[in-house]
Amino acid sequence: MAIAESCVDAVVMEMVAVYCGGLYAAKPELAARRIEAIGFQVGHQLSERYTMERPRFSDHLEAIKFICKDFWSELFKKQIDNLKTNHRGTFVLQDNRFRWLTRVSLDPYTENTDSTENDSAALGDTAAQTTTMLLYFPCGLIRGALTNLGISCSVSADMSNLPAYLICFMPVTIIDSLPKSASPLGTHGGMDNYFWVL
């Protein structure tokens, strides 16, 4: 298990490094979107697998609870610590010890060329940037899982203040605020889609 976990850590970090440093060095936004898209696909597939043996969810809250409890513990070996909602389609998931960030540390050599006292703010800034890039993948995971469960949403990530940046907030905003009476089958367009897509 420990090996698998180290592998995931390494893969995520290497992916961020490749996209941010190599492929899209000049365009960090594009890199973020690419990383998020990879997470989306993985989450899409994982949600299919992890919901296999359970009854269907009747509403959005149940699906979110599934993400908070079961999906989160499959991914991060713990449940989330706090879930807040404004009852209008925004949920905030809070994890006080986000596992994928527990082993992140700054590379000292990139920063201490002219480290003076007042550079600590800039150092913190870079640290926050690096860590934010690491969080796009889990954001995509959650968004992919929710989308596959029929909830189109946007997911972002936010960290607490440095240096204890293990507390991770993930606001989930549900885009289609369907009334509860709407079809549980989602918003598909009736039977007209029944043809082979070639």
Add this chain to the structure above:
Amino acid sequence: MVPVDVKPSSPISPHEWAGREPSQSPELLRGLSLATGRRQPAGGRFLRSSPVTGSSPLPGGIMIVCVAVVGHQNNPLYLQSFTEADDALKLHHIVHCSLDVIDERVNNPKRSAPTLNETFLGLLYPTENYKVYGYLTNTKVKFIMVTTDLEVKDADARNFFRKFHAAYVDAVSNPFHVPGKKIASRSFGARVSTIVKSFGSGTTS
């Protein structure tokens, strides 16, 4: 595969089925009226099914005629028939009709209160020769199984769908599979054939 777009609401005149066996026509039309919501009296009329004519299943105790996977937008992802006859169109029609029944089941859950939100939907509707079973996942993917067996045990069907779902999950976890497109994986086909062959043989795992 030619795009098949059979609308249940459009009337199908019998001569459109010319060239096919005449015994298939009333069955198709009956499935049609079920799907459009006109309730027919349930009971012996459907269950007193005549011996299977026309496309008979393969010998060797295989009772499943067809299995299908339909995506969350009602787009067919996979359809495999296990008969020798060239009846893909007919099976598409049966599967298409069953989507209406699934819709109805899910939107009016009162009738199936004890099995609320269960993935296994049970018998969707019987036709003259076939029984259609359904399964709806959390991700709104529908699994449909058409069988000629008249006495399918629910446990068997449940078990079949569980294995079928597991095979599907493995197939879509392939990174080269595009979500929402036809499942073209050959190993998925082989695995489904194995599951279909083991259906009803009492091997519950």
